[in-house]
Amino acid sequence: MTYSETASRILDSAERMARQGGYNSFSFREIATEIGIKSASVHYHFANKEVLGAALAERYTNRFLDGLGEPTAEDADEMLRRYAASYRQALIEDGQMCLCGMFGAEISDLPDPVARQTRAFFVRNIQWLGQVFQIKGVEPEDAETEAARMIAALEGAMILSRSLQDDTLFDRITAGYS
Amino acid sequence: MTYSETASRILDSAERMARQGGYNSFSFREIATEIGIKSASVHYHFANKEVLGAALAERYTNRFLDGLGEPTAEDADEMLRRYAASYRQALIEDGQMCLCGMFGAEISDLPDPVARQTRAFFVRNIQWLGQVFQIKGVEPEDAETEAARMIAALEGAMILSRSLQDDTLFDRITAGYS
DNA sequence: GTCTATATGTCGATAGAC
DNA sequence: GTCTATCGACATATAGAC
Numbered sequence: 454m455t456y457s458e459t460a461s462r463i464l465d466s467a468e469r470m471a472r473q474g475g476y477n478s479f480s481f482r483e484i485a486t487e488i489g490i491k492s493a494s495v496h497y498h499f500a501n502k503e504v505l506g507a508a509l510a511e512r513y514t515n516r517f518l519d520g521l522g523e524p525t526a527e528d529a530d531e532m533l534r535r536y537a538a539s540y541r542q543a544l545i546e547d548g549q550m551c552l553c554g555m556f557g558a559e560i561s562d563l564p565d566p567v568a569r570q571t572r573a574f575f576v577r578n579i580q581w582l583g584q585v586f587q588i589k590g591v592e593p594e595d596a597e598t599e600a601a602r603m604i605a606a607l608e609g610a611m612i613l614s615r616s617l618q619d620d621t622l623f624d625r626i627t628a629g630y631s
Numbered sequence: 632m633t634y635s636e637t638a639s640r641i642l643d644s645a646e647r648m649a650r651q652g653g654y655n656s657f658s659f660r661e662i663a664t665e666i667g668i669k670s671a672s673v674h675y676h677f678a679n680k681e682v683l684g685a686a687l688a689e690r691y692t693n694r695f696l697d698g699l700g701e702p703t704a705e706d707a708d709e710m711l712r713r714y715a716a717s718y719r720q721a722l723i724e725d726g727q728m729c730l731c732g733m734f735g736a737e738i739s740d741l742p743d744p745v746a747r748q749t750r751a752f753f754v755r756n757i758q759w760l761g762q763v764f765q766i767k768g769v770e771p772e773d774a775e776t777e778a779a780r781m782i783a784a785l786e787g788a789m790i791l792s793r794s795l796q797d798d799t800l801f802d803r804i805t806a807g808y809s
Numbered sequence: 810g811t812c813t814a815t816a817t818g819t820c821g822a823t824a825g826a827c
Numbered sequence: 828g829t830c831t832a833t834c835g836a837c838a839t840a841t842a843g844a845c
Contacts (some may be wrong), residue, residue, distance in 0.1 A: 459828080474740030477655035477690070480820065493823080502821065549734060558728060558736050560650030566828050574792050598803045605787030606805050609796035613783050616735035617755050625776045626783050637810080658838065672811050672839065812845075819838070825828075 454511070462488045462497045468509055472549040473595055476506060476567065503564035506556075508511050510570035513552045517576055530587040533603070535553050536582060537630040540607040554608040603630065632689070638676045640666045646687055650727040653737050654684060654745065681742035681747040684734075688748035691730045696755055707766040711781070714760060718785040723798050732786040756782055781808065 456464065466487045470479035481492040481502070499505035520539060524532055538540035543549055560568050582600035591599050607627060614623035624631070634642065634696035644665045648657035659670040659680070677683035698717060702710055721727055731752035738746050760778035769777050785805060804809070 455774055457828095466729040470694060474737045475653050475655070477653070478740055481822085483821075490828090491830060492821085493831080496822065497828060500822095512782070528800070532728070553794075554790060555736050557790045559652045559656070560794050562656055572794055572796075575791055598800075598806075601791050602788075602804045605791050606784050608790055609783030609785070609787030610780075612732060612786055614777050616731075616738050616750055619748075622776075622779055626780045628776075628801050635810095660837070668810090669812060670839085671813080671841080675810060678840090680839065749842085812840090812843100814844105816841080817839090820836080823834080824832090825830100826832105826840105827828105
């Protein structure tokens with residue numbers, strides 16, 4: 454999927470808001486004001502809020518996985534470090550939470566298309582990490598559990614670190630993955 | 632703090648909604664409708680939303696720690712199992728997320744009194760678990776990090792398990808704590 | 810303690826001009 | 828593609844009667 458310049462700026466704005474306060478924290482009006490158009494114009498690019506929310510989660514997931522690259526046959530430990538570093542960068546350098554971690558927490562209240570894209574984030578991440586754990590020698594039947602455990606640790610570390618306003622806490626919690 | 636019958640029912644209703652969709656998912660009107668009064672009456676018990684939100688997090692934290700009891704000098708492993716079981720029960724038996732996990736994720740958008748009570752949940756839980764890890768023989772300077780790591784794992788496990796609609800995933804992710 | 814009534818603001822969404 | 832204008836619904840919050 455490729456987006457027009459304006460559509461991209463809408464997504465950028467919405468993503469920043471959603472990563473601070475979740476699905477209910479971005480609005481057509483506030484996005485419009487921020488990028489200098491009117492809310493009716495935002496509706497031209499994204500017909501309604503669930504379409505916008507689903508596009509948000511989809512773009513986020515694609516970018517996240519693109520940033521990781523394909524799991525390579527060597528240097529599995531380096532892949533794990535890189536995976537953890539993606540979360541670290543989002544939290545500490547960008548100052549933002551994981552979009553799909555936010556959406557995942559409130560998933561039972563989300564419109565179905567948004568919930569489905571949120572699930573896709575976790576499914577695809579578990580697959581990616583599961584491959585890495587298999588390369589490391591984890592039994593195939595345990596690799597996805599190990600993957601889910603690592604993702605849970607990283608999502609949870611973001612929440613505690615952000616809540617307690619202590620960036621070093623994220624590093625200490627995830628020290629085993631670096 | 633002790634609440635009147637009506638105030639308790641307000642908190643019960645708000646807590647259930649907040650544990651599904653976060654801070655923006657409960658409203659005076661919806662609470663009022665659910666318990667059979669008018670929204671103006673909800674305002675009589677809780678002056679405004681940030682007061683209600685802070686009361687929600689405070690009551691949740693007190694109940695949670697009361698349910699755990701004091702860390703005892705023996706059976707540290709049993710204390711850890713009991714701690715993990717509290718999260719398991721919330722997710723699987725009650726079908727709800729951790730209130731302060733939700734609030735923690737969106738903490739940068741929360742009114743200050745709510746944010747402070749949310750932080751208190753994590754501070755007090757880290758202290759409780761930190762004591763248990765010390766009893767287990769973890770070095771005092773590492774005990775709170777170990778505590779934060781376990782809480783992060785449990786909060787993250789809730790998010791992934793709920794997102795993927797797979798209760799068994801929570802158990803598999805947290806198997807090391809049981 | 811609860812009510813009616815209301816003020817004031819924001820929300821998502823749409824019709825139709827340009 | 829963007830705009831003005833507007834709708835109906837819902838939000839938090841308050842004044843004042845009972």
